[in-house]
Amino acid sequence: MSDKKKDELLHDHNNDGVNRRGFLKCMAWAGTGAFCVMQGGVLKSYSLSQLSELNTAEATGDLSFVQISDSHMGFNKPANPDVAGTLKAAVDKINGLTTSPEFMLHTGDISHLSKPEEFDTVDQILKSAKPKDVFYVPGEHDVLNDDGKQFLERYGKGSKGAGWYSFDKKGTHFIGLVNVMNLKAGGLGTLGPEQLEWIEDDVEHLKSSTPIVVFAHIPLWSVYPEWGWGTDDSAQALAYLKKFGSVTVLNGHIHQTMQKVEGHVTFHTACSTAFPQPQPGKADSPGPMKVPADQLRSVLGITDVNYVQGQHALAVVDSSLA
Amino acid sequence: MRRSVFIASLAAALVLGMGAFGTGRKGVTRAQQKASTMEVKVDNFSFGPVTLTVPVGTTVMWTNRDDIPHTIVSTDDPKAFKSKVLDTDEKFSFTFSKPGTYPYFCSIHPKMIGKVIVQ
Numbered sequence: 043m044s045d046k047k048k049d050e051l052l053h054d055h056n057n058d059g060v061n062r063r064g065f066l067k068c069m070a071w072a073g074t075g076a077f078c079v080m081q082g083g084v085l086k087s088y089s090l091s092q093l094s095e096l097n098t099a100e101a102t103g104d105l106s107f108v109q110i111s112d113s114h115m116g117f118n119k120p121a122n123p124d125v126a127g128t129l130k131a132a133v134d135k136i137n138g139l140t141t142s143p144e145f146m147l148h149t150g151d152i153s154h155l156s157k158p159e160e161f162d163t164v165d166q167i168l169k170s171a172k173p174k175d176v177f178y179v180p181g182e183h184d185v186l187n188d189d190g191k192q193f194l195e196r197y198g199k200g201s202k203g204a205g206w207y208s209f210d211k212k213g214t215h216f217i218g219l220v221n222v223m224n225l226k227a228g229g230l231g232t233l234g235p236e237q238l239e240w241i242e243d244d245v246e247h248l249k250s251s252t253p254i255v256v257f258a259h260i261p262l263w264s265v266y267p268e269w270g271w272g273t274d275d276s277a278q279a280l281a282y283l284k285k286f287g288s289v290t291v292l293n294g295h296i297h298q299t300m301q302k303v304e305g306h307v308t309f310h311t312a313c314s315t316a317f318p319q320p321q322p323g324k325a326d327s328p329g330p331m332k333v334p335a336d337q338l339r340s341v342l343g344i345t346d347v348n349y350v351q352g353q354h355a356l357a358v359v360d361s362s363l364a
Numbered sequence: 365m366r367r368s369v370f371i372a373s374l375a376a377a378l379v380l381g382m383g384a385f386g387t388g389r390k391g392v393t394r395a396q397q398k399a400s401t402m403e404v405k406v407d408n409f410s411f412g413p414v415t416l417t418v419p420v421g422t423t424v425m426w427t428n429r430d431d432i433p434h435t436i437v438s439t440d441d442p443k444a445f446k447s448k449v450l451d452t453d454e455k456f457s458f459t460f461s462k463p464g465t466y467p468y469f470c471s472i473h474p475k476m477i478g479k480v481i482v483q
Contacts (some may be wrong), residue, residue: 113395119452156449183472186449228472228477328409329430330431
């Protein structure tokens with residue numbers, strides 16, 4: 043008999059062996075906290091206030107890492123006049139996790155205006171995080187003015203093209219993608235033929251039992267095309283990952299958490315550490331959303347990911363800064 | 365005698381003056397008129413107006429009133445114009461000296477599109 047916590051929802055996706063298309067939205071913003079945990083194909087969601095009641099076994103695995111996103115260092119408008127402070131709070135949160143994550147992923151918009159001092163400030167703040175390794179992919183705010191040259195110099199060692207690369211950690215294969223370059227008028231995010239070809243080659247020789255984690259800035263699924271929240275050629279990239287039993291896609295860009303499960307692929311977007319944005323269609327435009335000052339930290343956050351060897355899916359847990 | 369001469373010269377001066385005045389008015393050409401500036405407001409992830417029609421020689425000035433940075437980039441190849449990143453309250457100007465249709469977009473948020481028609 044499993045522990046039944048208040049507000050717990052159980053959705054068993056893979057028990058019958060059939061690929062069932064599931065759709066789940068986990069929205070965490072405006073003070074209503076929710077997070078999703080997926081372990082071994084079973085998805086659970088809890089309200090944030092229950093986070094402290096979670097037993098550590100549920101959030102512990104063989105591999106753990108944290109995703110942060112959209113720090114927008116340099117932004118200083120009313121939605122959040124102190125983005126450095128909220129990034130520091132995110133680092134404190136990371137440092138306070140029971141299982142210290144082994145590394146961090148930053149899914150882009152590190153800076154707000156691609157200024158050197160903005161990147162420097164983020165580097166400085168992240169130095170105080172316990173996980174010393176950070177893997178970055180650029181957001182559109184990181185490649186302004188110089189076609190991403192500065193981003194590549196700072197964070198792109200060993201990467202190909204505009205900064206895509208892959209690496210392995212304890213049997214899990216991580217793929218960092220760039221979908222913010224050469225954006226066309228009226229279009230969405232784009233990967234481009236060169237990067238797509240590289241993805242195909244990169245995963246060709248991997249066993250289908252290898253868990254895959256893909257991370258990129260703009261969502262790799264159509265969250266809300268009207269606001270540019272999607273990638274026009276992501277279907278091709280996902281086609282190359284069809285053979286794998288567990289694929290987790292981690293994105294940023296939309297400054298709120300959203301999750302979608304489609305067969306063996308779980309898509310997840312992270313909160314920003316800087317400012318929230320409105321839900322799709324709930325405002326005129328996807329700009330910074332002002333909330334009362336005492337609510338700000340509850341709509342910003344980090345994502346903690348745990349992998350248990352032998353399980354199919356990664357446990358993804360969002361937590362707010364409040 | 366002096367009076368009539370005086371009046372005659374006054375009249376002559378007036379006629380000449382009026383004549384000169386008249387000629388001066390007719391003589392100003394289009395090129396000598398001050399070139400006008402038209403404004404496009406950038407706010408809420410959109411350009412206002414989306415389509416702007418202007419006469420040749422107009423300078424269009426884009427002002428970013430949004431709380432997020434934007435760019436103004438021509439979609440023609442080669443690009444007719446390309447601004448640097450505009451933060452809130454920053455401006456970009458371009459003078460359209462040739463007639464034509466000039467579509468453009470924000471390269472950071474590509475869903476933002478606009479057009480300048482120069483006639």
